[in-house]
Amino acid sequence: MEVDVVVVGGGAMGSAAAWQLSRRGRSVVLLEQFEQGHHIGASHGATRNFNMAYAEADYLDLVTEAKDLWDELAGESGRQFLDLVGLVNHGNAGQLKAVRSAHAERGIESHFMTASEAANRWQGMNFRGDVLVVPGSGRVRAAEALAALREAAEAHGARFEYSTPVRDIRVAGDHRAVVVTDSAEITARRVVVTAGAWTSKLLGNLVRLPRLVVTQEQPAHFTPLDDSLAWPSFNHNPDPDDPRDDYWYSPVYGMLTPGEGIKAGWHGVGPVTDPDARSFTPEPVQLDALVRYVREWLPGVDPASAVPISCTYTSTANEDFVLDRFGPIVVGAGFSGHGFKFTPAVGRVLADLADGGAAPARFTARR
Incomplete structure (x- = not known):
């Protein structure tokens, strides 16, 4: 099988990347090692804070964009995700x-x-x-948002496969990688890895990341x-x-x-x-x-x-996210504790990286 992008990890960030990529017309397959709605990682639960109380310009840019994109997702899905209770x-x-x-x-x-x-x-x-x-802050309806991101991505043609662990990722050039599961090998121009706590285990020495x-x-x-x-x-x-x-x-x-x-x-x-x-x-x-x-x-x-x-x-040691590309491998990691509010904007950055663009310098692994 060959597609434009394989997303590895079906939590919030992977689902948002699949949404952003599929709405750009990319063919996308998302692979998640656990069943849909599992409670083993970091994206489960009904609510998260939506907090704009940052002093750093990069984070303020990202959270402002995220607020607009949460509203876009609400428009696509017909559901509300932000409760701006302050x-x-x-x-x-x-x-x-x-x-x-x-x-x-x-x-x-x-x-x-x-x-x-x-x-x-x-x-x-x-x-x-x-x-x-x-x-203008409050909370995100996290569980509802996760389901809506999947539905929106699928509406644009993405395919989500749960209970499908990735066993290997083989780099075959700057614009080609092969993702191996128990039942298939999928060739893609880009592989977006948003595997949360399993990021280091999955990638090993394939890319050079800060300590997670x-x-x-x-x-x-x-x-x-x-x-x-x-x-x-x-x-x-x-x-x-x-x-x-x-x-x-x-x-x-x-x-x-x-x-x-x-x-x-x-x-x-x-x-x-x-x-x-x-x-x-x-x-x-x-x-x-x-x-x-x-x-x-x-x-x-x-x-x-x-x-x-x-x-x-x-x-990460300084709690900044990692958003970067290494050849055909795009990585989104280190979000825990304050990442969920940024989800749709992080998905946009990951899609940009997959399309050859750049992330803000603050979030690159090699800065």
Whole structure:
């Protein structure tokens, strides 16, 4: 079989790349090693934060584009994917001022509230210092978006094959590679690898990537005490000058997941793991610390109601994404922890790379 592009990995980024490529008229086959809707990687779950609180120009460019593309996907599918309930950012005042300054330069709406003003508006939360509110942020309906990306890609002619592990990728020139599965060999002009926690295992020494660390993360859902309370999405950074935050493992993120509760979690500090040998069992000390955080900062939920979730992060040392091409191999990796909001824009960048274009310099593996 011969096609223009094989996409390896059917999570959010691979599905978005297939959508972007197929709508350009490319013949696309996507291969996913697990069944559709599996919970073994990083793209499952009902919601993710949609957060525009970045100070870096590259990320602001990408998230602004992503917002427009989420709306385009909504137009194609007839479904809504962004719930712009607002997002509050608090803690570390210096970081928040840098974000607000970057927003002001670009005309992105955001503003500061005092802690008392924020607590009066969002009575399920506690605040210590000034709060940066981004009204045009909120959450992404992640599970619905994943299904819609597949449907949109298939509507443009892409083919998705689940339960189809890739056993080998053989490079046969700058514009030719062969992808080997248990039942077929597929020749393609480009192979887009978006394999999440399996990226390094799959590619081996085929391309030179920055070190990708796979961790098992354990956010949890907590039951609200009052269903009438309004909940924004949130990011909370520890205050480096306040010893009361010394027990924190990292910044905390969270949002309402309708029907499941308030999701809260540490960011990228779970135990390093082999994605094929995960325990799926919460690390008890980190979970206890998360429950303590919820008890102190989220008075609108029951801290004893924690239902842990297990997922993987695949992270670079500086948390920047990897978006690059090596001959016929295009790689998208290192998204975990803050990538999902960018999904359709990342799909566009991966499609550009497959078509011979370039990614922003920040995201290239060889910078």
